[in-house]
Amino acid sequence: MERAAPADTASGTQSVDAGRPNLFSIARRARYAVAQTSRVALYTVHSEAMRRINQRIQKDLPPVPKPVPDGPVPSQRRMLSDIAKLFAADLKSVEAGDYPMPQDGTMSPRELLATSRAFFKDVPEVARRRATGAHQEVFEDRARFPDTLPRYYRQNFHFQTDGWLSEESAKLYDFQVDVLFSGATAAMRRRALVPFARIIRRKDQRKLAYMDLACGTSGLLGPALGAFPRLRGIGVDLSEPYLSVARDRLGNPRAAYTTAKAEQLPFADNSLDVVSCVYLFHELPPKIRRQVFAEVARVLKPGGSFLFVDSLQTGDVPDYDGLLSLFPQLFHEPYYTSYLKEDFGAIGRDTGLELREVTPAFVSRMAEFVKPA
Numbered sequence: 001m002e003r004a005a006p007a008d009t010a011s012g013t014q015s016v017d018a019g020r021p022n023l024f025s026i027a028r029r030a031r032y033a034v035a036q037t038s039r040v041a042l043y044t045v046h047s048e049a050m051r052r053i054n055q056r057i058q059k060d061l062p063p064v065p066k067p068v069p070d071g072p073v074p075s076q077r078r079m080l081s082d083i084a085k086l087f088a089a090d091l092k093s094v095e096a097g098d099y100p101m102p103q104d105g106t107m108s109p110r111e112l113l114a115t116s117r118a119f120f121k122d123v124p125e126v127a128r129r130r131a132t133g134a135h136q137e138v139f140e141d142r143a144r145f146p147d148t149l150p151r152y153y154r155q156n157f158h159f160q161t162d163g164w165l166s167e168e169s170a171k172l173y174d175f176q177v178d179v180l181f182s183g184a185t186a187a188m189r190r191r192a193l194v195p196f197a198r199i200i201r202r203k204d205q206r207k208l209a210y211m212d213l214a215c216g217t218s219g220l221l222g223p224a225l226g227a228f229p230r231l232r233g234i235g236v237d238l239s240e241p242y243l244s245v246a247r248d249r250l251g252n253p254r255a256a257y258t259t260a261k262a263e264q265l266p267f268a269d270n271s272l273d274v275v276s277c278v279y280l281f282h283e284l285p286p287k288i289r290r291q292v293f294a295e296v297a298r299v300l301k302p303g304g305s306f307l308f309v310d311s312l313q314t315g316d317v318p319d320y321d322g323l324l325s326l327f328p329q330l331f332h333e334p335y336y337t338s339y340l341k342e343d344f345g346a347i348g349r350d351t352g353l354e355l356r357e358v359t360p361a362f363v364s365r366m367a368e369f370v371k372p373a
Contacts (some may be wrong), residue, residue, distance in 0.1 A: 005227065026100065029091065036281060037089050039104060039183035040080075046179045051058045053123050061131035065099065067329035070321030071314075074322065078319065086362045090187045098197035099227035104186045115175050122161055129159035129249050137330040138163035140284050150261065152285050153238060160332045169235075170245040173238055184362050189278050190219050191359060191366035192307040193227055199274060199305055204232045204316070209272045213262055213296070214280035218246040218255070220309070222277065225252050263291035267299040275300060276307040282339040289339075296369075297352040301372040309366050314340045316360050325361070 059065075074082070094101055107115065129135060138145050139154040145165045147154070154161055160176065162169040178185050200208070205228050212221040215235030224235055232254045237243050243257045260266050262280065275296050281289055296306050314321050328336045344367065345355040353369040 001252035009138065019034040021057060025095065028094070031088075032091050032094070032101065035104065036090075036183070036187070038050070039178070039296055040083065043178045043181075043183040046116065047182070049120070050123050050179065053120065054127050056323070057124055057127055057301075058131075061127060061327075064131050066328075067326045068181065070325035071324070072319050073322040074319050082362050084184060086184055086187050089361070093190070093191050093197075095317070099193045099223065102190065102223070103188060103226070104183075113171065114245065118168070118172050119175055119179070122176075126159045126162050129156060129332070130330075135159060138165055144309055149238065150241075150288075152173050152288065153248040154330060156240045156332065157283060158333070165241060167241045167245055170239070173242075174217060174219060181363065184218070186223070188361045188364040189309055190223060190362045191277065191364070192220060193224060194366075195305065195307055195357070195368045196224060196276070197227070200228050200231070203273065208232075209301075210275060210276075211265075211267065211272050211275045211299075212236075213275055213277040213292075214266075216242050216278075218250045218308055220276055220278045221255060222250045222252070225250075225254050225286075234258060236262070236265065238262070263288055263295055265295045265299055269298055272299050273301055273304050274307065275304070276310040280309050280310070281308070281342075281344075282333065282336050284339075285335050286338050286342065289342065290351070293344075293347050293353065297371060299362075300353075300371040304371050305371040306371075307366070308344070308369065309361075309364055311336070311339065312360060312363055313342070314364050316358075316365055 031267075033242075057164055089101070093099060135156045139151070139157050145154065145163075149165075153164070157163055158176070160169060160173070164170075174185070182189070208231060210224070210231060210233040212218075212224065212233055212235050215221045215237050216239075218235060221233050221235045225231055233256075235243065235246055235255060235257045236259075237246075237257075238259065238261055240259050243259060247255075247257060258266060262277075277296075281292070284292065300306065311327075312320055312324060314324060325337075327333055348355050348369045353371055355371050356368045358365055358367045
């Protein structure tokens with residue numbers, strides 16, 4: 001058993017390695033390697049099966065234009081190498097005491113089987129929408145989906161069934177994203193916990209006001225509350241069905257939830273110490289991106305941090321530029337092309353936030369913005 005950490009450490013755990021391998025660290029590294037390798041294998045198998053299903057049904061669908069990359073596309077070998085580097089950085093953060101060993105892939109065999117079946121059932125539907133250009137079903141079905149939501153939000157992003165607006169979509173979304181990114185999604189999200197751990201070391205986490213913006217099904221809110229056991233957090237999302245699934249999955253009494261637009265946050269000025277946000281900004285129109293930044297700047301306390309994880313942008317990792325250009329051709333991503341060249345440093349300066357760091361993490365980037373004290 002690992003030694004208990006002092007109460008003022010970031011996550012409630014501490015590294016026992018002290019720079020030298022021992023039985024504890026060797027066992028931990030082996031456990032991590034087995035868990036992550038299994039995840040990569042699981043989602044790679046689903047990706048290959050999805051590819052074969054799409055090939056089989058393509059003859060019955062209208063032809064889809066072949067996507068053309070605008071720049072270099074990394075080989076599969078390069079991508080697997082970069083996933084391995086991401087996992088190495090993730091494990092290093094565990095060993096440094098930034099956060100505890102991740103609990104990725106905790107579905108029971110029954111849950112995994114049910115989710116896998118739902119995934120494969122939805123593959124032909126996604127293929128049909130892609131082939132026919134059908135990405136407005138959520139907008140058109142006024143009987144099922146509220147028309148009070150912003151117009152930019154009422155779309156079948158990624159051609160997924162029900163867009164963001166059903167519990168069926170919420171239960172399937174994380175699995176679909178992991179199939180796309182070979183099981184590396186959670187590790188990319190956790191890059192935000194590294195600067196978060198630095199913040200926690202400087203402050204009493206019991207008094208820290210934290211909000212996860214566009215929290216979805218708690219993909220970062222859950223790991224943050226797990227890493228910092230005295231922290232409380234509020235998950236904000238525009239989708240009530242996704243928040244419902246988040247409540248059920250997380251079941252943490254330190255988590256609260258509220259439904260709100262990111263551009264109209266229900267918090268007082270200078271009231272939050274940390275705001276995190278994962279994979280939101282590439283789904284927003286340029287005008288709304290600026291409004292959201294202004295809202296984050298408004299609600300942050302002086303000295304507060306905005307932890308931002310999203311897709312790589314053009315030039316972050318030049319070898320990936322062509323791959324990034326394929327996303328809006330393969331999926332319904334209406335605002336992604338503008339996102340790729342968006343100057344978030346300038347948006348931050350215009351709204352009162354200073355960009356402190358940007359770190360690539362496989363196909364994502366982690367950025368920290370700080371509101372000057």
